[in-house]
Amino acid sequence: MSGSTAAEPWIRRSANPKLDRVMVTPEGVSLNVTVAAAGARAGALALDIIIILGLIFLVTIAGLMLLWGLGVAVDGNLENASGPLQLLAVLWIISVFLFRNAYFLYFELGDRAATWGKRAVGIRVAARDGGRLTAEAVIARNIVRDVELFLPLVFLTSGEASGSMTDLTAWAGFLWVLMFLLFPLFNRDRLRGGDVIAGTWVIENVKKNLGDIVAPSAANLSDDGTAMVTRYQFSDDDLSVYGEYELQTLENVLRSDQNEALQKVAESICQKIGWEPGSGDERVFLEAYYTALRARLERSMKFGKRRKDKFSPHE
């Protein structure tokens, strides 16, 4: 993936840069995505399993209540049961099967392509090639889940219960589970077996708010009286000490708007460009400097010259 117009590599986008990827939309625009970390996946799965168990539990309770309401005695042997008890047993088996399989299908086919567990941890399923996430893909990734997770669990527990489990089969089953559970850790994109088969991956949701303009006072003042522009005039030399990295650090400081940080940054900038640091006017000074620096960097950007940080050479 080339992604020439993707975000610059020196901008740190997520907690673990190893998980940052570029996905190209059908329009040819590359978008930055972050692959969901293994921990988030495990958390989401645990939540989903708890929810499914909860649903099964609720259905069981509801069935028992119904039985109790109908006054049918439960006499242990379901195989020879008859009437309402049998009907309920059939419904119960079918609903458990549906919960186990259709729960994932229904939610991952929805608009948010995520089960409740995935929504809770803020991740979703997407097609790896940037195309549409198809129903077939969702079905494929969830059929394989059965083998990865539920089957070995059933196998191990039933084998244990019936006592037919030898040490060898127990270990084989354990290895099987382990192999699939750890599979996502052994590939870059954190794909589990089902993701490989279905051509999907699981990525993080993003939700960012549009912040205000970084340096509004610069606009205000210059607009109606140019008081500030006359107060702070920066020469070319004053602006040439910093690059884009410093500009973005300054942006963060301005956005977070904490007096202490403003003061410290103003001081260090003054020191760097050889000005005498004033006091009480840090925010206006920093906004003015930010605006001037950004104007300068954006101008040279138009000519295809970018400056990464203060250590990069001048063009």
Added chain:
Amino acid sequence: MSAAVLRSDRFRLEREADWMRLEDIVTKMEKGKSRRLSDDDVLALPTLYRTLLSSLSIARENSLDAGLIDYLEGLALRSYFLVYGTQTSLGRWLGSFFSGGWSRAVRAIQLDVWIALFVMIAGVGVGYILVAGDSDWFYALVPGSYADVRVPGATEEALRGTLFGAQDKGGLGMFAAFLFSNNAQVAILAFALGFAFAIPSILLLIHNMALLGAMLWVFAQRGLTVDFIGWLSIHGTTELFAILLAGAAGIHVGRSIAFPGKRSHLKAASDAGKRAALVMTGVIVMLICAGLLEGFARQLIDNTAGRFAVGGAMLLLWLLYFIGFGRERRSPEA
């Protein structure tokens, strides 16, 4: 605040309203309230999305406002997922599935179906020959719970009793539901094991069919071959067909991973996986039918001719569907 010093800030102020509108639409859709959107908004979504993408491309080249670019990236990704989301609901997808999607998928993996069929027939042969050579093999092949009275050396009456006269047994529906759940797991296993280069799928097919072959020998010894096949065929034509397709789907995936041709391994796996998933959904449907036939019809129809009739009709039905159905319309994206 209509004017800004920086050109890139002016660029932002000019387009902000569109972005906000898009964000509003996207947020509503994500919360599942898309029905509350006005028609205007729904129609505007693709346009707003493409405008946003171009804004993003411009911003990346012209603006150093990292917060702004972050916002645009996030919004672009969110709206991308809605514009290119799964556009079918489960119901509509099922419609297209039954009206041809399923049979086309089965025809697409034809070669693997033949391989699976060969493997299954070989499995029956192996089971039969092994037990014929040394009847101790029977106990190795057939798990204890199935065997009860159906063991080598059982009398004809005992064996006949397992085939006929079971209609007084209660809990048929329950039994059917249980069988379905059980068989669905076997089929899913046969498919999903294809992941490991199809070898486990093939082994699983051979093992299950060897069990059948061994059973066949036991009944053949007492001259009950035809009755046994009748007993089996009423649901077996559907069930074995389903397991055949599941195995074929597994082999298809395994074969694509092992021999991807010119595609990358991952691409080959996902292409095959999606095709096989269609087949597998159909397999589940067939197994539901098989479970019902096994639980109800087999116990209710107590003569061999009737059983052959039902089993044969089902087989004919499936073959007609898979060979003939949905043929005239070529799928556009295949």
